[in-house]
Amino acid sequence: MGGIDRGDQNVSLYRTSIRGKKWYFPIIVHLIDVAEQNACLLYRPNEENIDNLSLQRRVATAILKSNKRDSHQQR
Numbered sequence: 001m002g003g004i005d006r007g008d009q010n011v012s013l014y015r016t017s018i019r020g021k022k023w024y025f026p027i028i029v030h031l032i033d034v035a036e037q038n039a040c041l042l043y044r045p046n047e048e049n050i051d052n053l054s055l056q057r058r059v060a061t062a063i064l065k066s067n068k069r070d071s072h073q074q075r
Contacts, residue, residue: 007037007038010037010040010052011030011033011034011037014053014056015033016029016032016033036052036055036056036059039055040052040055043055
């Protein structure tokens with residue numbers, strides 16, 4: 001259970017704290033956090049030593065840039 005405990009600890013460090021009105025929204029957000037944590041573990045051996053917060057920032061920046069580019073193309 002060392003891997004499960006470590007994964008839960010990593011997810012709890014940078015948990016996304018958004019409350020939703022529907023019961024399933026916290027489950028979806030938790031699944032996204034777990035997927036991000038797993039991606040960070042897979043990313044580490046290939047690239048520099050990166051923590052979860054830095055990877056979250058990179059992903060958020062990439063999503064915002066792609067969304068910004070898409071909105072300019074639609075006009």
